Amino acid sequence: xxxxxxxxxxxxxxxxxxxxxxxxxxxxxxxxxxxxxxxxxxxxxxxxxxxxxxxxxxxxxxxxxxxxxxxxxxxxxxxxxxxxxxxxxxxxxxxxxxxxxxxxxxxxxxxxxxxxxxxxxxxxxxxxxxxxxxxxxxxxxxxxxxxxxxxxxxxxxxxxxxxxxxxxxxxxxxxxxxxxxxxxxxxxxxxxxxxxxxxxxxxxxxxxxxxxxxxxxxxxxxxxxxxxxxxxxxxxxxxxxxxxxxxxxxxxxxxxxxxxxxxxxxxxxxxxxxxxxxxxxxxxxxxxxxxxxxxxxxxxxxxxxxxxxxxxxxxxxxxxxxxxxxxxxxxxxxxxxxxxxxxxxxxxxxxxxxxxxxxxxxxxxxxxxxxxxxxxxxxxxxxxxxxxxxxxxxxxxxxxxxxxxxxxxxxxxxxxxxxxxxxxxxxxxxxxxxxxxxxxxxxxxxxxxxxxxxxx
Numbered sequence: 001x002x003x004x005x006x007x008x009x010x011x012x013x014x015x016x017x018x019x020x021x022x023x024x025x026x027x028x029x030x031x032x033x034x035x036x037x038x039x040x041x042x043x044x045x046x047x048x049x050x051x052x053x054x055x056x057x058x059x060x061x062x063x064x065x066x067x068x069x070x071x072x073x074x075x076x077x078x079x080x081x082x083x084x085x086x087x088x089x090x091x092x093x094x095x096x097x098x099x100x101x102x103x104x105x106x107x108x109x110x111x112x113x114x115x116x117x118x119x120x121x122x123x124x125x126x127x128x129x130x131x132x133x134x135x136x137x138x139x140x141x142x143x144x145x146x147x148x149x150x151x152x153x154x155x156x157x158x159x160x161x162x163x164x165x166x167x168x169x170x171x172x173x174x175x176x177x178x179x180x181x182x183x184x185x186x187x188x189x190x191x192x193x194x195x196x197x198x199x200x201x202x203x204x205x206x207x208x209x210x211x212x213x214x215x216x217x218x219x220x221x222x223x224x225x226x227x228x229x230x231x232x233x234x235x236x237x238x239x240x241x242x243x244x245x246x247x248x249x250x251x252x253x254x255x256x257x258x259x260x261x262x263x264x265x266x267x268x269x270x271x272x273x274x275x276x277x278x279x280x281x282x283x284x285x286x287x288x289x290x291x292x293x294x295x296x297x298x299x300x301x302x303x304x305x306x307x308x309x310x311x312x313x314x315x316x317x318x319x320x321x322x323x324x325x326x327x328x329x330x331x332x333x334x335x336x337x338x339x340x341x342x343x344x345x346x347x348x349x350x351x352x353x354x355x356x357x358x359x360x361x362x363x364x365x366x367x368x369x370x371x372x373x374x375x376x377x378x379x380x381x382x383x384x385x386x387x388x389x390x391x392x393x394x395x396x397x398x399x400x401x402x403x404x405x406x407x408x409x410x411x412x413x414x415x416x417x418x419x420x421x422x423x424x425x426x427x428x429x430x431x432x433x434x435x436x437x438x439x440x441x442x443x444x445x446x447x448x449x450x451x452x453x454x455x456x
Contacts, residue, residue, distance in 0.1 A: 007423070009041060020072065088265075100182070102114055107217070108137075130154065136165050166202040171358075218255075328388050377414050380400050389419075
């Protein structure tokens with residue numbers, strides 16, 4: 001997940017208060033010192049780090065935790081509210097009848113983000129989307145955008161042989177006049193030089209875009225603040241998209257620095273594929289960061305062609321423990337449409353599934369590899385074998401292994417995993433507290449921890 005290092009640093013820091021019911025000044029100092037280090041390692045600037053830690057420390061001394069809540073849970077809830085306050089409210093944007101101008105420096109991912117935004121708003125809002133490729137300085141920009149949006153209904157306009165961006169935008173706006181929402185991708189530079197300023201001024205005057213979003217790479221860290229301020233002075237930035245937020249230690253710096261400019265973060269990029277885009281909502285983002293989960297976000301990941309009734313039927317069978325390898329295969333197919341194990345688990349509360357959501361990146365990659373291998377093995381099974389895995393004997397194991405190109409122990413491992421999963425899910429289905437917690441999480445806006453959901 002995004003900012004995994006920060007998440008682990010926070011859990012480690014709050015561990016100083018584990019199982020504590022009474023505030024101890026020495027333990028509080030140890031906790032805040034560790035938290036300060038975790039925030040700075042994630043590249044939060046010194047001023048913001050100092051503010052967050054001091055407010056947490058003061059509130060821990062002044063506010064009594066609710067009855068039955070440990071100091072650790074109390075500290076987590078305070079930290080949640082302080083981080084949400086720092087990042088600010090979510091931006092509301094309706095694309096109907098709008099033009100969006102994307103700006104940013106070279107190499108920040110503007111063209112890929114253009115495709116992501118076009119596909120996201122096409123799917124989520126059902127609008128006719130068109131994009132204009134106005135980057136005349138980077139060879140292949142139009143070809144890249146066309147390839148990324150191939151197979152979608154998004155109209156892509158560009159003039160690869162034209163070297164005047166203003167001309168492309170003028171012609172493009174006319175050619176895409178029937179679209180509900182138009183996105184204009186512009187050129188970038190290594191720095192905001194005079195030539196880029198003049199070009200952007202011309203394009204902005206032609207486009208008269210209601211929205212002007214800055215695209216910025218999370219890896220720039222705290223430098224995101226000055227960059228955002230410069231573009232805001234030039235183009236009047238109304239929103240920000242932070243790219244490559246997955247797998248970077250400096251993402252905290254980009255988030256906090258951008259938030260300090262006052263421009264809202266609208267979306268975040270969390271992967272290389274067109275589908276790897278999320279609407280940024282500070283409360284839900286921080287909830288995931290702190291291991292509290294985001295069930296609504298997980299629901300939002302569901303693809304358009306997902307059969308909801310079939311998904312519900314399979315889920316009920318899984319929770320009852322009465323599922324076959326055939327059911328397991330269908331569930332894995334649905335999961336693959338939504339995303340990887342790592343992505344799915346980032347939306348679950350850390351304490352769920354025996355704490356698997358808090359597994360390391362390498363552990364999640366190993367899980368993903370196992371699932372991919374299991375699907376290959378099941379492809380070599382007959383319908384009877386998938387429905388009666390407990391009855392598979394040695395000869396069938398040998399045949400399945402030959403047919404799928406794996407070792408016999410891999411086939412036995414799959415059957416063993418099915419049996420363990422069946423028992424675990426049956427136990428979860430009978431867990432009243434877990435079922436109650438799941439219903440509670442499904443309520444809109446329910447974010448506060450209750451102690452049992454902490455991922456420690």
